[in-house]
Amino acid sequence: MERSEEYIKNERKKEWRVELQKKTKAKDRMAIERVKMSEQDPNERIKSQRIEVNKGLSAEQAVQEAMRCMDCVNPTCMEGCPVSINIPKFIKNIERGEFGKAASVLKETSALPAVCGRVCPQEVQCEQKCFYVEKLNQPSVAIGYLERFAADWERESGEIAVPECAESNGIKVAVIGSGPSGLSFAGDMAKLGYDVTVFEALHEIGGVLKYGIPEFRLPNAVVDVEIDNLRNMGVKFITNYIVGQTATLEDLKGEGFKAFYVGSGAGLPRFMNIPGENANGILSSNEYLTRVNLMGADSEDSDTPVLRGKNVVVVGGGNTAMDSVRTAKRLGAENAMIVYRRSEEEMPARVEEVHHAKQEGVEFLTLTNPIEYIADENGRVKQVKVQKMELGEPDASGRRRPIPMEGSEYTIDATVVVVAVGVSPNPLIPNSVEGLEVSKWGTIEVVKDKMQSSIPEVFAGGDIVRGGATVILAMGDGRKAAANMDTYLKEKYLSKKVEQ
């Protein structure tokens, strides 16, 4: 799909766009207040893991919000989108009531628009670059809400358009991991005419979208529709298949696969390594969330239950910590609390997630750090010893680092502790592929922007390269890898010199 500046400008000059531009004056657009997302009542929504918090926009709200968009000559919002969605084009389609066309624009460059509309941190990406923020210091156009609206409208209408795919070139490529990066890559490669097979270690497709993000933020059904869309484009999915164990890359080469995209993510939990961390009742956020999200442990009669308790302490300040603590609340914890060593200002979690957690009654112990776990006579955790922290003077990088306050230690009662202090890359591929260059962090080394590893036919992206990032950055990697693998394969197997 052509994404040149000229293309974007020409699109903007299309008759229907010009008509819309003239129809409403700039000052009238600017006078409209940013739409507010309606939410489920906190007391209702914490009754189930499966009630989505944000309700989405109505058609009237979406059209009104789309009118705020100035259809800028230079759409800076697009610079903030890792997958280069033609943002003004999809928004203007919403403004004129062509919701299906808006969804098609999203799918030109994004394999997962309904997902991104829900979990992307738009406030620090496209929306941060919006004209309203940059020039007027006002709230941006609600690009994320509109993206979700268009994608949901298409799904609910049942008229799901399948993106156009090039004629098959017969070249087989394998994707390792079915998370956002792998799915994004698979979508682009299918559009280019490749024979794409995605290998997934778990029994469900979706990777972190399914096992990591709870349904109250991202319903599995939404992910499934996006996956079905890829199936309709010819992408094949094989579950319960661990590349590196079930079969090696060499085995797959023997089956005719010419190139590989490794998007195996960062599913290796990280712990703090403080005394007592091996006590029963202390889980990684990966385990806790996977048991609930993927294995249905929130159901009372689940075959794979998860430990519940009155006092649940979640260690960490990222989105995973928020997902865990809000899950604990839904599983019946009376006291669900976040323990975070920096202040709220430094929390890596999205402001919206922190806000929702507070609405749901989650307690926040900031500038507080666990230093030891105390277990009962049965080896089950009963208390967390924590220490108060203060932020030190800014160092050379300008960052204020937390420093423990001597003598400030105290204990918190805990029946369950969930450790959400970050994740490490899945070690299976890095450890099982001879000649693959790996960093000291366990991430696969790739040529920047090409996503090609030290083995020419192996490309990689997402958390296995970044070590822990957002869904949309992982998707952006998938797109870059697809474009560069296409060049590599065409030159190697189709004798085509591809101009960069």
Add this chain to the structure above:
Amino acid sequence: MKEFNSLEDILDFAINEEQMAADFYTALAEKMEHQEMKDTFEQYALEEIGHRAKLEAIKNGKEYKVSEEKVADLKIGDYLVDVDTEKTNITYQEALTIAMKKEKAAFKLYNDLAAAASDSASRDMFLMLAQEEAKHKLRFEVEYDNNILTEN
């Protein structure tokens, strides 16, 4: 406690300590299963050799002073459990833990020696050495803080 009869004695001791640290990391590098961890420990060994060279320069007459500046102590290593250095699959998180704890122990040693020193020249020398170790420790703590405690 070891007796020090001159500033040169103190420096010889410290130079030997740096060399022993370098040897420790080199030995760890040799037994690691994965190349990236071999490279990591070889890098740590090189850093220790750099510290040794700095002390050798002082022994050869380069001026030094005890700075008034207090080196920040994030105390991250203080609360972590010891890493088993016999294993061959140490992770980078564990490597940083080993390094933080080693530098902290050296800092504490020189601080204790400074407190026990009988003359001001020796005390200043020990304080300078303690401060150097505190800086080395901070370098590892900052790396741990930036890269390991990413969600915390």
